[in-house]
Amino acid sequence: MRTTPSPLLALQQARRHLLEHGHCPTGLVDERLARSWGRSMAAGLAPAGRAAADLPSPGELREAMACNHSLLTHSRPIMEYLFDQVRHSHSVVVLADRAGMLMHTLGSPGFVDKAERVALTCGASWHESHRGTNAIGTALAEGTAVEVHGGEHFLERNSFLTCAASPILSATGELLGILDISGDHRNGHAHTLGLVSTAARMIENRLLVASCKRNIRLHLHREPEGIGSVAEGILAVSADxxxxxxxxxxxxxxxxxxxxxxxxxxxxxLDVRLDDLLSHHHRRPQQPQALRLRGGALLYAQVQLDAAAWPAARVVRGTPGAPAANEPADDALARLDTGDARWRAAADKARRVVGKPIAVLIQGESGVGKEVFARALHASGPRRAGPFVAINCAAIPEHLIESELFGHVAGAFTGARKEGSLGRLREAHGGTLFLDEIGDMPLPLQTRLLRVLQDRSVTPVGAGHAVPVDFCLISATHCQLLQAAEQGRFRHDLYYRLNGLTVQLPALRERTDFAALTAQLLADLATEQGLPHPVQVAPDLLQRLAAHPWPGNLRQYASVLRTACAMLAEGEDTLGWEHLGDDIVQALQTAAPPLSARLPGLTTARPVPAAAVLSLQELSSAAIDQALQSARGNVSQAARQLGISRQTLYRKLAARVH
Structure with missing residues (x-):
């Protein structure tokens, strides 16, 4: 009679087999654990070895925390509550970002020293490729809540731990981070995973409410008394x-x-009209409404509207935001319009062809918001319910771009997925395909794309027949495609297919709505970071911001404002020079005063000597030099500071050499 080994013995046998043969035998340990051990081996880690990652510099840690400001803001109160529940269990509560870097920890005094010895501290990476199997890294890899106990950790030095971790997701399902409880394996508790998962749901609810203030929210439960509890469902609904x-x-x-x-x-x-929901809310805002699912089940719902985003006068009319007959369009493009005439003209032209079989080509410098414009155009048209598939033609490795775009059948080539792949073009069926940086697409792929646009069908790699596709096409480029075609770098016939309508988005330095645009960006950032009050910019600083050439355009400017908002102390609501990084302060101090058209109503504090007024090319070059110096020559980091792609920075550097 065959006996089943004890869990401890099975674990030892599985680990021994892994080290000797490179894989786990089936049936001895959980499949998720076996997969994680396999990934740890593939990352080059050894069970008896040390972790592979060093702590980041203070500047890198500050940057990471600024990028995760909203996650931190909404997680800290929940973490404090969670720590109160486990305070006496020799453990630490940990928050990690989506890359596995630890953002915040709360620990029992008697356990903190032991935790720090294995780098269970802020800044450390607990990604599987750095620390092997562990609850944080494995929850990231598997996308689900996991528990890793004692010897299940891949690195032997972590075997004194028992860890339970749960992912934190955004309102649209994006992985934002991981919440974890780690403690001494001798004090493990069966309910820890449930506790940390519940806390993660509480954080998700806070983030959803903060990020969807401009939407109608429905709070749902099977019983009216359940609304407002951690067990409630929360739904964000657009005005339409x-x-x-x-x-x-x-x-x-x-x-x-x-x-x-x-x-x-x-x-x-739900078997209900939106305007009926809103009408009931206006009459009895605190009374839950009984709703029926299309399948017949009963749910109770309470409507919640953010007062700043949905003034009462707009709600009473029925659908929030519905324009009167004499009002301009209130679509996704209109919501981006902050008053610049050139941008508005581009939006008006694009709006006239949306929903028609006319390709749109968006031109503009890197960072001007071409993808944001494309997404708004998609959301303003009849295909908004369909997918929006964005492809950066400059970012896909050339040897992968064919299978990435056109898909492949099972076994089409070495390394192909066993189940095959649809490809991005077929994923866009019924919606919008957005080809960013189309000018960087290799010539052989341009030929295949042209055939797709002509035939409206795709032939996956390795397939013997074509598959019909139907999508709206929007392309974007920072270069002049016609000039590239004349130079032989781009196909003329593909250019004419893409150029049904060309719109040119202005660079940030050319826009006349700088103040209004800044206010909109700050309003979005206040929502994103969960700030309790509106944020403004000191007038003298706003003048200098308007004078800066912004080589990375909106992407760079938004990044600067995001970091500045993260630097605000509690109670502060005005951005000043002290909230900016040293590199941007230095760059701004060389800039000329702004044009009065960009900041109406403001006057220049003092004239700038003519010798201090540099050409745009000189200012752009100075900004690049400062970014490279600040990043110590790291081109990728410098590009992030400038708000441009690494390829764009390389092109700018090459242009200076020649």
Missing amino acids: GWIVGANRVALTQLGLHMGDVGATPLAQV
């Missing part, structure tokens, strides 16, 4: 009735998946 965000409970209640967010109208799942 589409589901644009949800927590996991709401998805379960409605029988949806994360992929349905952004592609499902509310009326498809």
Whole structure:
């Protein structure tokens, strides 16, 4: 009679087999653990070895924390509550970002020293490729809550730990970070994983409410008393009735998946009209409404609207934001319009062809917001319920771009997925395909793309027949495609296919709506970072910001404002020079005063000597030099500081050499 080994013995046998043969035998340990051990081996880690990653510099840690400001802001109160529950269990509560870097920790005094000896501290990376199997890294890799106990850790030096971790997701299903409880394995508790998972859901709910203030929110439960509890579902709905965000409970209640967010109208799942919901809310704002799912089940819902985003006068009319007959269009493009005449003209032209079989080509410098414009154009048209598939033609490795775009059948080439791949072009079926940096597409691929646009069908790599596709096409480039075609770097016939309508987006230095644009960016950042009050910029600083050439355009400017907002102390609501990084301060101090058209109503504090007024090329070159110096020659980091792609920075450097 065959006996089943004890869990400890099975673990030892599986680890021994892994080290001797390079894989785990089936049946001895959980499949997720076996996969994680395999990934740890593939990363080059050894069980008896040390972790492979060093701590970041203070500047890198500050940058990471600034990028995760909203996650930190909404997680800290929950972490403090969670730590109160486990305070006496010799453990530490940990928050990691989406890359596995630890952002914040709260630990029992008697356990903190032991935790720090294995780098369970802020700044350390607990990604599987750096620390092997562990709850944080494995939850990242598997995308689900996991528990790793004692010897299940790949690195032997971590075997004194027992860890439970749960992912934190955004309202649209994006992985934002990991919440973890790690403690001494001798004090492990069966309910720890449930506790940390519940806390992660509480953080998700806070983030959803903060990020969806401009949407209508429905708080759902089977019982009216359950609304407001951690067990409630939360649904974010756009003004025209589409589901644009949800927590996991709401998805379960409605029988949806994360992929349905952004592609499902509310009326498809609930037997109710949106204006009836809003009318009831206006009459009895605190009274939950009984709603029926399309399948017949009963749910109670309470509407919540952010007062700043939805003034009462707009709600009373029925659908929030619905324009009167004499009002301009109130679509996604209109919501981006802050008053610049050139930008508005581009939006007006694009709006006239949306929904028609006319390709749109968006031109403009890197960072001017071409993809944001394209997404708004998609959301303003009849295909908004379909997918928006964005492809950066400059970022896909040339040897992968064919299978990435056109897909492949099973076994089409070495390394192909066993189940094959649809390809990005077929993923866009029924929606919009956005080809960013189309000018950087290799010539052989241009030929295949042209055939797709002519035939409206795709032949996957290794397939013997074509598959029909139907999508709206939007392309974008920072270069002049016609000039590239004349120089032989781009196909003339493909250019004419892409150029149904060309719109040119102005560079940030050319826009006349700088103050209004800044206010909109700050309003979005205040929502993103969960700031309790509006943020403004000191007038003298705003003048200098307007004078700067911004070689990275909106992408660079938004990055500077995001970091500056993260530097605000509690109670502060005005950005000043002290909130900026040293590199941008130095760059701004060389800039000329702004044009009065960009900042109407403001006057220059003092004239700038003519010798201090540099040409645009000189200012751009100075900004690049400062970024490279600040990044100590690291081109990727310098490009991030400038808000441009690494390829664009290389091109600018090459142009200076020649």
